[in-house]
Amino acid sequence: MGADNALETAQNVGRNMDLLRFATAGSVDDGKSTLIGRLLLDSKSIFEDQLEAVEATSQSKGYDYTDLALLTDGLRSEREQGITIDVAYRYFATPTRKFIIADTPGHVQYTRNMVTGASTADLGLVLVDARQGLTEQSRRHAVILSLLRVPHLVLAVNKMDLVDFDEDTFKKIHAEFTSFATKLNIPDLEVIPISALQGDNVVNRSENMPWYQGPSLMHHLENVHVASDRDLVDARFPVQYVIRPKSDDFHDYRGYGGQLASGVLKPGDEVVVLPSGMTSTIAGIDLFDQEIDEAFPPMSVTIRLADDVDVSRGDMIARIKNAPTPSQDIDAMVCWMTTEPLRKGQKLAIKHTTRTGRALVKDIQYRLDVNSLHRDQETGELGLNEIGRVQLRTTVPLLCDPYAKNRTTGSFILIDEATGVTVGAGMINSGS
Structure with a gap:
């Protein structure tokens, strides 16, 4: 059976009950944890005793509403600060699709966590506060999702209830983000106005926003087409x-x-x-x-x-006639994940698919400012959470493809040989 028939088969499997992995990202207090809590609640993916515990905690704090963020902010330090600092994976399902959510942090110092959470995502969900509009963090999240070649992006304009569900506010944010997205590699973009706290346009269409004719967030998540995102040509x-x-x-x-x-x-x-x-x-x-x-x-x-x-x-x-060329000289974008900087001449272990070896850092061409897309070519190192273009020489040939073509064979991790700790994640531009 050829690629066309295989695509049809994959689509049939998807229609039967497929899996969508999506990563959430947002600035502090954009309501990301509340939105995930709303999705879990409205899809009936939490137990009654969990909901009762959240309701009791909300009442003890004097809230006149159920704080759904308590369903997802599981780390004690997150609850103390009221923020999300680590990647938390959540699972839920509807009658038509299964979902795995990678709940990623918003702070710049946790860029590595966002890269980890979004690296396997089919869809990226970026939240913005309707009162604040696009922020530097919002743009940075979109840039990272674009670098990671996440094929589908949703911009959820949250807290529309706090701007009286104003259409002009939504249109302004929509236009600003769409203009910014033209500079990035985002094949599929959907912009949805929501209120995670009240549930507007999350699972059901909102009566408070009759001017919005698009899908609810859940409808889009259930129906976004991901089967054709898979490469069915290059075995x-x-x-x-x-x-x-x-x-x-x-x-x-x-x-x-x-x-x-x-x-x-x-x-x-x-x-x-x-x-x-x-x-x-x-x-x-x-x-x-x-x-x-x-x-x-x-x-x-x-x-x-x-x-x-x-x-x-x-x-x-x-x-035989469509095989990757074994490569030992690798040109890649690397996200550095540890406090000790990455420097020219450094030697590290490298893991690519199931293949392991050692790598020498031949050169660091530039550091990318993920806020402005500026390339700093004067840098001689990459610090914690920084992303840059790096030249590597490996001891074993990597059987790789460009990351833009294949996210699995186009990615690798770098490992500190002394500690065994993963210190970098790479996206291959080319190999020779």
Whole structure:
């Protein structure tokens, strides 16, 4: 089955019950935690005792409303300060779709946390306070989501109840953000006026804003089309594990387990194993205990080859005429995540898909100001939470694609060899 049919299959799976990962971002007091609490409440994804506890806490504080932010601000330090400082993952579902929310912090000093939360997102949700309009943080969040190639973006103009649901206020913010977004790589943008506290346009259309003819936030989240965001052309299968059962029933079984990063693979396809360059044919594809006719992303499967070729963890299976070029000189955008700066000449461990090696920092070309998009070419290092363009030389060839083409094979992490701590996240521009 070709890419077109695979796309149809993926779409059918999506219509049946697919998963949307989305990351939320907003400035302090934009109401992000309240909005997530509203989504959890109105989708009936919280227990009665949880709601009762939140109601009791709200009453003890003298509020005349239920503080839904208490449902999500789980860290004690967050509750003490009333802010979100870490990435918290929340799960909820509706009859048509499952959701994983990456609730990311808004402060500039937690840029690394936002990068972590948004790196796997299908959609980015940026909140702004209708009273404040666009802020420097709002623009920074949009820039980071654009750098991470998040394909769908929603700007939720919150607290419309505090501006008397004024249409002109919304139109002004809409026009300003749309103009700013033209400078970024944002393929799909939706702007929605909401009141998270009162529930206007969150799950149901608001009667207070008859001038708004677009979808509610939940309707958009349930219906945004993500199946076609996946690359179904360039087959990339990083091998995670070689499966050799010791049971006598599977004495001759040899399979290669992993998650298909992109493309479509099926039995009979001619493939190449990289970096060795050995070729073979797919004899079968197994999913759990059954054989399937084809695999497409993000399925985790076991591939069996017709020939006994040498394949190990870190190798990649791809199509013979459409394979990545092994690269050791990497040009990438790196977000630095630790207090000790990244400097030229530094040596680090690197992990790319299932492949690991070491990397030398050959050069730091510039530091990007994510607020103004200015490129500081005079810098000699990257500090905590800073993003810049870096040249790396790796000890092993990376089987990579540009990040703009493939977010899985186009990304990597940098690791401090002494501590084992992840210190950087990279998005590959090119390799050679």
